[in-house]
Structures are given as C-alpha cells and as structure tokens.
Amino acid sequence: MAIDLATHFPEHLTLTNGTEIELRPVNNDDREAILGFAQQLPEEDLLFLSMDLTEPTVVDRWLKASASGRSATLCAYAGEQLVGYGNVHREPAPWMQRVGEIRVNIAPQLRSAGLGRIIVSRIFDVAQGMALKKILARMTIEQTGAREVFRKLGFTAEALLADFVEDRKGLSHDLVMMTYDLEGLSDQAGAPVKL
C-alpha cells in the first residue's frame, strides 16, 4: 500500500512489550535527538553504521536529503525519547531511480519487540509512494542478527562483496546486499547467494 509521509503520520502504536510509540517523519527539530540516539549506541553497532550519525555534519546532510524528497525518514519516539528510525534513500543516478536503500536502527533496549518489523513495513509503504520498485539493505556478513531479521521480513541475499567495506577501526568486512522486490518480480533476479 502506497502511503504519503505528509498525510499518514503521526501514527501511534503499542509494541509487544507495552511500549507506546509515535511514528512520525523526521524534521529539523529531531537533530539533537538523532545525535543523542547515535551517541548512546554500543560500540559494536557504531562499528557498522553506514552513516556516522554521531557526526553533526552527517546528520545535517541526512536532514537535508529528507527535506529534498530524495530520502524519507521515520522517527519512532517513546514519549520524548527517540528509540529508532527507518530511512529509505534514493540514489540520484538516473538508472538507480527504481532502487531505494533502507536503513533501520532500533535502540538496543527496545530490540525484538516488533518495532523493526513495523518500521520496515511502513518504509515499504512510503517507498511505494516514492515509486520505488526495489529495496536494498546492506550489512556486513558479521551482522548475523540483522541478516536473519531482514530474511524474516522477506529480503533475499543477492550479492556478497568481499572486503568491500571498512569499519570505524579501519578493518575490512564482506558486504551482503539483500533486496526486497516491491513489485514481486524477484523471479527476474539472480539465484540467492549462499552465505
């Protein structure tokens, strides 16, 4: 179902552990909350962040992309506290117009309560509203929990790129590219990669 960021949100929901959540599109007022959220992430999460959201300039670029429509971001608040976000980003290159990259991050203390699944599902709806056809999720091969979550959400591992990314300590890691076909044309894709 295609939904529009401006009209569908805010949305209120209750997680399986009883936490009340408000989901709403990001805006400039979320800047400090995003920086605070990223800065309290454990080292193992920070190691694999594809965008370093502990850096104010990176957050500013992210907010700019969201305002421009190239990117759509949903923030999840429990009361005043930012407890997660989901983002879909469209590359500017014309031949990549159909693909959006998804990034999801849930506060460690709220993981496995269903918020990741809800945010991914809303991001799918928003992505359809942006006329995206395919969603890409990138993670390192060591992020086994995230890979399993995305597999459960219907993503397929389509590529494994050796020594492709570097973590904050400068160590290289293999990158897994998982995709979800919003149009259900995945029979046209290559065979799933065996990891």
Ligand SMILES: CC(C)(COP(=O)(O)OP(=O)(O)OC[C@H]1O[C@@H](n2cnc3c(N)ncnc32)[C@H](O)[C@@H]1OP(=O)(O)O)[C@@H](O)C(=O)NCCC(=O)NCCS
């Ligand atoms: C990956 C992530 C977004 C999942 O969010 P979450 O709120 O914990 O996930 P949910 O509670 O909605 O779980 C979704 C499904 O995955 C399962 N799951 C959750 N964590 C899991 C884990 N570590 N290993 C295996 N399965 C897991 C859940 O049981 C659920 O399946 P079910 O509906 O069949 O029961 C979250 O762990 C996270 O923020 N990780 C760090 C950032 C990251 O790696 N992002 C991915 C790259 S963009």
